[in-house]
Amino acid sequence: MSSSWKRGRLTEASESAVAALAVSGDADAFEELVRRRQGMIRRLMHQLCGDGAMADDFAQEAFLKAWQKLSSLNSPGAFGGWLRRIAVNIFLQHARRKSLMKEDSDEAASNNPVAAEDSTAKLDLDDALGKLKPAERLCIVLSYSERMSHGEICLSTGLPLGTVKSHISRGSARLRRYLKDYEGDV
């Protein structure tokens, strides 16, 4: 079986079929999954980190972790959600290592070049997210981008429910303020 023919077949196959093949140890199938899901994971990591190079590094780490844990994927049809959870956990591990989850952590705000309050700056969502504190940004992304409930965020981040709610409330208010240019949409 030639590799190009196999790759063609993999490209046409459904994700659950490709995931099932990958679980059985097929390296080409896993490569196809990376090809299909890279956009989703890279965007998520970019929203969480705000740094393109770091986001890509975390995204690669997420795929590596997924490859290591493939045997624990019980339902190949749920590959997307399972991979997203792994990616969020990778970011959380990094955030805990760097103590970014502390309530008073201002590291992102102080390190980010767009962080300085500048009401005249034309900000897009990326830049506005970069201005939030890491814990706020995490809660906002998980809530609005990943559509996780407050309870789910609380469970996956280990933050108290009250903190999650206040991060989302304060974060969305700040985002709205930063995104004045999008006022029509927001």
Add this chain to the structure above:
Amino acid sequence: MSNDVDLGLHRLFDAMPEPEPDEAFVKAVVSRIDRFRYGRWIVRSLLLAAAVIAIVASKPLLIALIGFATAGINLLSFGAIGVLFSPVGWIVGGALALPLFLRAIGGRP
């Protein structure tokens, strides 16, 4: 109002474009997996080699230990046989056992 804000933010997040498919990213993931596999293989090989070296290096010590154990067992077993099957053993055994026997039957030792 809050629901409108939520909807607006949901729309904004949904509208954020995914990065363009990048074959270099796929290759980077594949090479990272390959590096991990080779790394794991190397670590396992090193551990196996270390185990073999440890066994080979400790061979004289193991032989000496087995020798000592064998000598100890032989000494005990031959000592017991010597006591049980020699007249000297009977005398010594009798001398030790007689007082116990007499005490058991109520006589004076």
